[in-house]
Amino acid sequence: MRHTTFTAVAALLALAALQGRAAADGTPGAPASWQPRGTVLAGAATTADPPAMRPGVTYRDTIKPGETRFYGITLDARTSTSVSAFAVPPAGARVAFRDGIELKLQGPDGSDCDQSAAHFEDDGDARPIGTAVSRLITGHRLDVCQDADQYTLQVHRTSDGAADPEAWPLELRSFAEPALAPGTAASAAPAVIGGASPTPLITGTPHQASGGTSFDTAAAVRTGIWRDRVPAGATRFYKVPVDWGQQVTVFADFSSAPDGDAGAFVASGVRLTAYSPVRQLVDGGNRSYAGRPVSLDEQLARVAYGNRTAYDSRVAAVRYAGWYYFAVTVHPGVAQAVDGPLPVTLRVEVAGAAQPGPAYDGDARAAGIGVGPHDMASADGAAATAGGGAGHAAALRLVAFAAFGTGTALLLVLAVWSAVARRRATAAV
Known part of the structure; x- marks a missing residue:
């Protein structure tokens, strides 16, 4: 009976240790993903009584297919305001x-x-x-919404049904840009995106980066070469500090597949998307992936206050100094071509003097505008x-490893105890 008890306990501890190791390694299961956070705010079904949003506060809600949600926001006649909304489908969702x-x-x-x-502009991603x-x-009285x-x-x-x-x-957030000080003349000249094709940064020692799963957990990178590994079916966020008058260029080089199906072909297999400091989509692109190296690049306009008057939406969005975000996405289908995460090299260059x-007329830094x-x-x-971002995940990994180590030690103690008990029982006979 005693031997049976020890065996059962040992089996349970072994199972717990294996579960702890699996949790620490992140397998099995989907890669880490964005977990919307903030104050719960249930959007209304009509404009009759929408719940109120406040600047600088993050909110979360849910949204169904074909559904429309309404939220209220009070605006004065001096402050420019941006409001973002991001839906986060679960991994593997159709x-x-x-x-x-x-x-x-x-x-x-x-x-x-x-x-x-x-829009996704792809099936299955x-x-x-x-x-x-x-x-x-x-400042023009004839314009709407003033x-x-x-x-x-x-x-x-x-x-599509x-x-x-x-x-x-769904995660929502609003950003309030202070008005210009009285008597200040705003520059009306928007910048332009460079006419020549951008060239990648090729000099410098590569550094390791660890992309985040959301805007809030984005990895901060500056001019240089950065390496990371992005699992199939995952999106990783990086942010670059860009000051007034500066221009950022980012190349994302996706490695060849060291293992997997050499004949695999995934349309829109890899993707690079740029967002402004207020989470506005600036531009993005994708390429197919078939196990061979591919590269994507985004060169944004020079940051200028006057960009807000540009007709080109890609220029108009680059109207704030601050953190510019770049999201790297690897299609789930790339798992057919690659065994494990896909190596990615980011070549980041911020050009021009600040x-x-x-x-x-107010604290722009508090609103997320500007860098230091x-x-x-x-x-x-x-x-x-x-x-529940990267720090929480790291803590969970630490606990899992600790649990694995403790479970292993207990198994050794129980094994010795069981062997001694059997020997004593044999000697007594």
Whole structure:
């Protein structure tokens, strides 16, 4: 009976140790993904009584296929405001080309202040999807949405009917840009995106980066060469500090497949997407992946206050100094071509000398606008922590490893104890 008891206990401890090791290694299961955080805010079904959002506060909700959610936001007549919304489908969720999120910011009379959309533009590539819309103070009395009033954010989830039927988590956030100081003349000259094809940074010692799973946990990187590994079916976020007058260029080089199916071909297999400091989609691109090296690049316009007047949306979005975000996505189908995470090299270059920013009548840094010397110095490739972010995951790994070590030690003690007991029993006979 005693031997049977020891064997059962040992088996249970072995199982616990193996489970702890699996949790620490992240296998089996999907790669780490964005976990929307913030205050729960249930969007309304109509504009009659939408719940109120406050600037600088992160909110979370859910949204079903074909559903439209409404949120209220009070705006004054001086502050420009941007509001972002991102849906986060679970790993492996069914998505179609035109599925995605469509945003509108509307005035009290139903006039559209701004509208934007983000669609998957691919079948089967479930990833965080979203953008931002803005109410900009132009100073022109004839422009719409310039008055102090109650405004409404409309978030609609498009679906072709065959996509994932479940409600998706939704994360929302608003950003308030202070008005210019009285008597300050704003530059009206927008910048342009470089006419020549961008060239990648090829000099420098590569550094290790650990991309985050969301904007809040994005790895901060600066000019240099950074290496990471992105699992199939995952999106990793990186952020670059870019000051007024500077221009950022990012190349993402995806490695050849060391193992896997050499004949595999995945359309839209890899993707690079750029976002502004207010989480507005700036631009993005994708390429097929067939086990051979491929590269994607994004060169943004020079950061200038006057970019807000540009007709090119890719330039108009680059109107703030601050953290610019770059998301790297590897399609789930790439798992057919690669055994394990896909090696990725980011070549980041911030060109140009920093210039004085506009004279704001308020704290622009508190609103997430602008960068400082500390931001530059701290961009070391490490993922940030935010609630259940990278720090929480690291803590869980530490606990799992500790549990594995403790379980192994207990198994050794129990094995010795059981052997001694058997010997004593034999000697007594």
